[in-house]
Amino acid sequence: MNSHGGDERRVVWAVTDTGIGPLLLAATGEGLVSVVFHAREAVRDRALERLADRLGAEPVEAPGSPLLAEAIRQVGEYFSGTRRAFALPLDWSLISGFNRQVLRELAEGVPYGTVVGYGDLARRVGQPGAAQAVGMAMGANPLPVVVPCHRVVESDGGIGGFGGGLETKRRLLAWEGVLPEPLF
DSSP states (O other): OOOSSTTSOOOEEEEEEEBTEEEEEEEOSSSEEEEESSOSHHHHHHHHHHHHHHHSSOOEEOTTSHHHHHHHHHHHHHHHTSOSSOOOOBOOTTOOHHHHHHHHHHHHHSOTTOOEEHHHHHHHTTOTTOHHHHHHHHHTOSSTTTSOGGGEEOTTSOOOOOTTOHHHHHHHHHHTTSSOOOOO
């Protein structure tokens, strides 16, 4: 048994520029653990503090770590239009229970260029009538873009809410061809 503290959880992070602004990507040895929108200095610093609190390890900037380098490459491909599905290991430790179940279904069952209603997603995980809880799960998604909560919309055709802001959600849906490009 190692008593030198070498088994502490390591958290690495990097910021990458995208078609929707800077994204903070953070990973553990398990996989990508967090994606944060609008990751300019103040937002980035708050996100890193929250990660340190929740994961019990001080995040270290390491864009060259193999997992982050691969995540940055795949995010770049997504925003250049050459990638439609992410193939990254994911660390689900920041989310549990119903929220994790819903987000895993979303990640596996709602492909690029498609949308699903909150109620439909609730039915898919065996909880018809839990549309509002699905909305809460989307708001708690620690891995937006990679786990595509932007693809969940209201059944009446409304866009629904979005943690990254409605303009970001519109841009992601337009990027995937679900919505027309904004005129300005």
